[in-house]
Amino acid sequence: MEQSTQGNLNIYRFSNLSAFEQVEHFITGRAGGYSKGPFQSLNTGFHVGDNDWHVLQNRKKLAQVLKMDLQQFTFASQTHSSNIAIVDASRKGLGSADRESAIANTDGMVTNIKGVCINVQMADCVPVLLYDPKNKVVGAVHAGWRGTLKRVSQAAIKVMMDTYGCCPTNIMAGIGPSNGPCCYEVGEDVKREAMKSLPEAEQILSVAPESGKYIFDQWQANLLQLLDCGIPEGNIEMAGICSQCKSDNFFSSRNDNGLTGRYTAGIMLR
Numbered sequence: 001m002e003q004s005t006q007g008n009l010n011i012y013r014f015s016n017l018s019a020f021e022q023v024e025h026f027i028t029g030r031a032g033g034y035s036k037g038p039f040q041s042l043n044t045g046f047h048v049g050d051n052d053w054h055v056l057q058n059r060k061k062l063a064q065v066l067k068m069d070l071q072q073f074t075f076a077s078q079t080h081s082s083n084i085a086i087v088d089a090s091r092k093g094l095g096s097a098d099r100e101s102a103i104a105n106t107d108g109m110v111t112n113i114k115g116v117c118i119n120v121q122m123a124d125c126v127p128v129l130l131y132d133p134k135n136k137v138v139g140a141v142h143a144g145w146r147g148t149l150k151r152v153s154q155a156a157i158k159v160m161m162d163t164y165g166c167c168p169t170n171i172m173a174g175i176g177p178s179n180g181p182c183c184y185e186v187g188e189d190v191k192r193e194a195m196k197s198l199p200e201a202e203q204i205l206s207v208a209p210e211s212g213k214y215i216f217d218q219w220q221a222n223l224l225q226l227l228d229c230g231i232p233e234g235n236i237e238m239a240g241i242c243s244q245c246k247s248d249n250f251f252s253s254r255n256d257n258g259l260t261g262r263y264t265a266g267i268m269l270r
């Protein structure tokens with residue numbers, strides 16, 4: 001993953017996706033926005049208690065820096081589900097300028113329409129970006145522990161296959177900045193849920209050395225799900241950046257005790 005400064009925003013990109021000219025993608029850092037206090041400063045989430053005007057200015061600035069129109073952004077109202085929306089031309093721009101029009105109850109989006117930038121929002125949860133350069137389809141997924149247990153990344157890939165005829169061997173994937181195995185401790189309740197839902201749970205859970213709680217490796221969990229779908233390991237890039245360790249660069253719900261902004265991962269066909 002590479003970091004660049006555009007305007008005064010920190011923009012992160014996966015090397016494997018950057019190699020393709022037909023696709024634009026990005027993950028935002030915290031710097032360069034208008035929001036104050038716990039939302040300082042490039043908060044893109046309308047739903048977190050920030051000033052709506054600041055959020056709108058942040059999104060406009062991001063669009064400007066990326067040389068897009070605000071109305072190209074499409075956002076969902078995320079609910080830690082495994083629901084995937086197919087974004088056709090009629091859904092372009094939903095949720096771009098307000099909270100109410102965002103695509104309801106959705107944690108992953110896929111599209112084959114050029115110029116539609118599908119965005120997911122995080123504060124510690126895992127962003128997964130997908131691109132099939134053969135069939136020209138992109139996907140964006142929000143996978144926290146709940147979504148990971150519901151296999152939301154796999155749900156998105158299934159929709160790419162069923163709707164657009166994508167073959168997993170062609171799909172390029174990026175697993176973005178999020179709460180890493182260095183920090184992401186969970187309690188007995190989450191461990192029990194994971195053991196119940198994920199056959200591979202033993203590969204992603206370990207005992208935390210000091211607290212006696214459990215480390216839930218969200219990065220490995222999503223990597224295993226992508227591999228299980230048939231995406232070649234060489235097509236998958238892991239950012240390996242922990243949002244909690246790097247909470248000066250990324251909004252971290254854990255680090256900020258739940259009151260914080262959201263960073264955005266977006267992907268668009270040019």
Ligand SMILES: [Zn+2]
Pocket residue numbers: 179180181182183184242243244245246
């Ligand atoms: Zn960490």
